[in-house]
Amino acid sequence: MNRRMFLASAIAGVAAAQQSDLPEPIRKLKPMLDGVQPITAAERAARVEKARRLMREHRMSAIYLESGTSMYYFTGKREPGQAWILPLKGEPVWTPADPAKAAQALRDSSVATGTLGLEEQVRFAAFDGLRKEAPALEAVSATPVTAGCRMIKSPAEIALLQRANDITIEAYKAALATLREGMSQRDLSANISAAFRALGTGGGAMAIFGKYTAFPHGSIQPQQLREGDMVLIDDGCSVEGYQSDITRTTVFGKPTKRQREIWDLERRAQDAALAAAKPGAACEGVDAAARKVITDAGFGPGYKTPGLPHRTGHGIGLDGHEWTNFVKGNKTKIEPGMCFSDEPTIVIYGEFGVRLEDCLYITENGPRMFTKQSPAIDQPFG
Amino acid sequence: MPQQTTEVSTETYRVRIAKLQEAMKEFGLRAVVLESGPAMMYLTGVRWGRSERTFAVVFTQTGDPAWVLPGFEEMRARELIKVGDDIRVWQEDESPYQRIAGILKDRGVALGRVGMEDSVRFFVFDGVRQASRQTPKLEYVSAQPALKSAGVDLTPPAGRGGRKQ
Numbered sequence: 047m048n049r050r051m052f053l054a055s056a057i058a059g060v061a062a063a064q065q066s067d068l069p070e071p072i073r074k075l076k077p078m079l080d081g082v083q084p085i086t087a088a089e090r091a092a093r094v095e096k097a098r099r100l101m102r103e104h105r106m107s108a109i110y111l112e113s114g115t116s117m118y119y120f121t122g123k124r125e126p127g128q129a130w131i132l133p134l135k136g137e138p139v140w141t142p143a144d145p146a147k148a149a150q151a152l153r154d155s156s157v158a159t160g161t162l163g164l165e166e167q168v169r170f171a172a173f174d175g176l177r178k179e180a181p182a183l184e185a186v187s188a189t190p191v192t193a194g195c196r197m198i199k200s201p202a203e204i205a206l207l208q209r210a211n212d213i214t215i216e217a218y219k220a221a222l223a224t225l226r227e228g229m230s231q232r233d234l235s236a237n238i239s240a241a242f243r244a245l246g247t248g249g250g251a252m253a254i255f256g257k258y259t260a261f262p263h264g265s266i267q268p269q270q271l272r273e274g275d276m277v278l279i280d281d282g283c284s285v286e287g288y289q290s291d292i293t294r295t296t297v298f299g300k301p302t303k304r305q306r307e308i309w310d311l312e313r314r315a316q317d318a319a320l321a322a323a324k325p326g327a328a329c330e331g332v333d334a335a336a337r338k339v340i341t342d343a344g345f346g347p348g349y350k351t352p353g354l355p356h357r358t359g360h361g362i363g364l365d366g367h368e369w370t371n372f373v374k375g376n377k378t379k380i381e382p383g384m385c386f387s388d389e390p391t392i393v394i395y396g397e398f399g400v401r402l403e404d405c406l407y408i409t410e411n412g413p414r415m416f417t418k419q420s421p422a423i424d425q426p427f428g
Numbered sequence: 429m430p431q432q433t434t435e436v437s438t439e440t441y442r443v444r445i446a447k448l449q450e451a452m453k454e455f456g457l458r459a460v461v462l463e464s465g466p467a468m469m470y471l472t473g474v475r476w477g478r479s480e481r482t483f484a485v486v487f488t489q490t491g492d493p494a495w496v497l498p499g500f501e502e503m504r505a506r507e508l509i510k511v512g513d514d515i516r517v518w519q520e521d522e523s524p525y526q527r528i529a530g531i532l533k534d535r536g537v538a539l540g541r542v543g544m545e546d547s548v549r550f551f552v553f554d555g556v557r558q559a560s561r562q563t564p565k566l567e568y569v570s571a572q573p574a575l576k577s578a579g580v581d582l583t584p585p586a587g588r589g590g591r592k593q
Contacts, residue, residue, distance in 0.1 A: 164550045171546035173553065174570050187554050262500055349519050355500035357520040367480050374521035395503070 068240055071223035077246030078213050084286050085122065085202055093120055093195050094132065100191040101134050107160035108133040108152060109188040110176070112143050114167045115364040116192045118287055129172075133157050145175025152180055163188030193369040197361060198383035203288060204407050207362070207385060210247075210290035211405060211416035214282040217241035217249065218294055219427055225277065225298050231255050231269045234279070242283050249283025249290075259295065260399035262356060262391055273299040276398040282366070289366040291387050292417060293403030294426040301423045308392055309423040312400040315339040315390040316419065319358050319372065323388070323406060323413040327380050332372040333358040336390035345392065352394040359387040362405055384408045388415075436473055438510045444471050444578070445493065445511065451578040452489050457543040459532055460487040460571045463552060467545050470581045474508045482524035482552055485512075488535045496527040525555030529563075538563050543571025 097120065101109060111117045113126045121130055121138075129143040133155040141151040152158070162183040164173060173185055199207070221238040234253035242249035254261065255269040259278040271277070275298045282290030295312070297305055315336040322335035336358040340346060346353035357373035362385050370378045372386060389403035402420055406413045418428030448471060452460060462468045464476035464483050472493065476483050483505075484496045492512035497505045499517040509515065516527040532542065544553055553568065560566055575582065 166549065166551035166554075168550045169546055170544040170548040170550065170553050171570065171572070173550055174544075174546075185550075187551060189551065261504060263504065265504070349499055356498075365480075371520075376521075393500075 068244075069224040069237060071220040072237060072241045072244055075216065075220055075241055075244035077244075078209070078216065079246045079285070082209055082285060083202060083205065085206075087122075089200060089202060090120060090122055094138065096195050097132060097191050098134060100194045101132075101163065104163070104190045105161055106134065106163040106186065106188065106191065107183070108155065108157045109163035109165065109191055110148065110168065110172075111165040111188070111192075112168050112172065114165065115287070115368075116165050116167075116188075116196070119192075119196055119364055131155065131157075143172065145172065145179045148172075149176060149179035152183070158182055160184070161186050163191055165189075165192055189369075196363055197369050198381060199363060199385050199407065200383070203363065204383075204385070206286045206288040207290065207405070207407070208416055210283055210285040210288050211292065213242070213245050213247055213285065214249065214290040214292045215417055215427060217245055217283070218251070218279060218292065220244075221251075221279065222277070222294070222296065222426055225271060227271060227273065227298075229271045231258075231264070231271075234271075234277075238279060245283075247283045247285060249281070251279045251281035254278045254280075254399075255298075257396060257398055259401075260351075260393045260395045260397065262393065262399070262401070271298055274302065275299075276305065276400070278399065278401060280401065280403065287364045289362055289364065290416075291362055291366050291403060291405060293389060293401045294420055295400045295402060295423075296420075296426045297423055305398065306423050308394065308398075309400050311340065311343050312390065312392050312402055313419070315354070315392070316388055316402045316404070319388045319390060320406065320413055320415065323372075323380060323386065323408065325380050325382055325408055325410065325412065329370055329372050329376040329378045329380060330374050332380075332386075332388075333374055333376075336372075336388075340390060340392060352397075353392065354390050355393050356391065358390045361385060362387055380408055382408050382410050438473075441471065441473055441511050444580070445487065448487060448574065448578040448580065449489050451574040452487070452543070454577065455543070455574040456541055457569070457571060457574050458489065458537040458540040459535070460543040460545070460574065461485075461528060461548060461552075461556065462487075462545045462571075463548050465545070465547055466582050466584050467547075467575055467580050472509070472511055474505075474510075476505070476508070478549075482518075482555070484524065484528060484552065486528060486531045488531075488537060491535070494531040494535075496524050496531070498524075523555065523559060525552070525559035528556050529559035532560065532566070533563070537566070539565035541567045541569050543574055544568055545571050545575065 131139045159182045220241040231253040239250040254264040256275040258265040259276040278295045280293040319336040322332045359372035361368040385407045391401040393399045481498045486494045494514035499519040518524045
């Protein structure tokens with residue numbers, strides 16, 4: 047979901063949430079933003095210093111960022127049309143995101159030669175313009191610097207992520223209490239959005255019913271909820287820019303034996319990933335641990351369906367998906383302060399899919415879930 | 429804000445692609461790489477939310493476009509792709525950029541200019557240029573003049589991208 051769109055409507059939404067046409071469980075919700083502590087200027091300054099340390103390590107003379115989550119991370123600002131340049135030495139500079147002006151700003155900061163790190167979301171057009179305007183600079187990816195900072199979360203960041211997760215659980219509880227025969231997946235999605243608005247934040251989630259739960263990202267096919275359908279909801283909200291990402295899968299009505307078995311298998315896979323996410327272990331080991339549970343039950347192997355067609359988890363922070371991933375081949379060592387999703391989906395096309403997704407953060411003593419895992423197919427919340 | 433319609437026929441997309449291929453010859457582009465976005469929508473009808481997982485289409489001067497997309501999205505993507513059956517998936521532990529480099533190699537684009545659409549993100553471009561290191565004679569330039577000349581509508585469409593799983 048594009049969260050910013052939800053944010054734009056959040057204020058209007060508080061009023062809307064009081065309207066009587068909303069289902070009772072959503073009408074009862076109250077904003078949950080009391081006591082939220084924004085990131086301080088001192089913390090942002092420390093981030094900039096760490097960025098400089100990494101720039102030195104990776105031999106970058108400057109990094110160039112345009113509007114986006116990394117700009118927000120370092121500056122606390124979202125400035126469409128502006129670029130933020132951090133030279134290795136001297137003060138950071140704001141400039142219009144125009145290659146000629148940016149090149150001038152670089153020269154003014156005595157950055158004329160060497161290596162310029164471009165933030166990874168910067169458009170090709172910016173790269174193309176900068177190489178013409180500042181031909182002596184070599185453009186490389188700034189990701190070792192930006193991700194190097196952002197991957198390790200501070201206690202203040204973890205507190206914001208915690209709040210986003212807490213709000214999401216409350217929104218999901220209220221929305222799942224509105225399930226009714228015949229409702230469409232869009233009705234449920236709208237209820238989730240309304241619940242987030244009532245809770246004081248921008249957020250939303252996709253909803254998938256029945257056999258379409260096998261599609262990890264849902265289907266545009268119209269769906270009407272029927273007794274016995276699997277119900278999957280996935281996404282979240284943001285607090286001070288920090289994102290949540292939670293999935294719950296349950297059944298509308300009484301689960302069949304098959305639904306229960308696959309759900310239980312999914313839960314065991316999620317547990318196996320959690321147990322493997324120890325500081326010092328390689329990220330790929332977490333994927334392997336979850337995948338083994340699923341393949342040992344006769345699914346897969348590898349990414350083959352029926353089975354687990356994607357990685358087990360992703361990093362999360364100011365972006366819902368960010369560095370680094372629980373994926374085969376990722377030998378990055380897990381470190382305290384990293385935050386991940388744990389979400390090994392089981393996909394059975396033609397039948398249904400099950401995904402349980404909770405996010406976790408790494409402490410010195412091991413992984414901690416932000417949220418209580420779903421205890422059973424008919425109990426989405428612990 | 430342009431309305432999305434499903435009225436555009438496959439034939440129309442083929443005509444648009446042929447027009448782009450003419451412009452590519454005129455501007456000396458051996459290939460054009462697009463991520464999902466307005467240009468992909470206009471040329472192929474495929475609408476796909478951008479995420480960290482690369483979803484791209486590569487045009488060469490002749491032949492149908494070639495697609496690069498995440499393996500687990502293949503079923504959903506195939507429902508949308510109307511033109512081109514050269515679909516190359518990358519699994520989660522594989523590189524989408526190797527797939528793009530592979531298309532260039534298989535289609536004989538070993539030297540000359542490769543046009544990148546202006547909104548292609550740096551990490552995608554950087555991935556492609558690194559995956560194509562064995563073909564150092566490729567030069568990456570902006571595809572914008574050719575796209576504009578071919579009348580490609582670059583207006584961002586309404587709607588939102590997705591990031592889920």
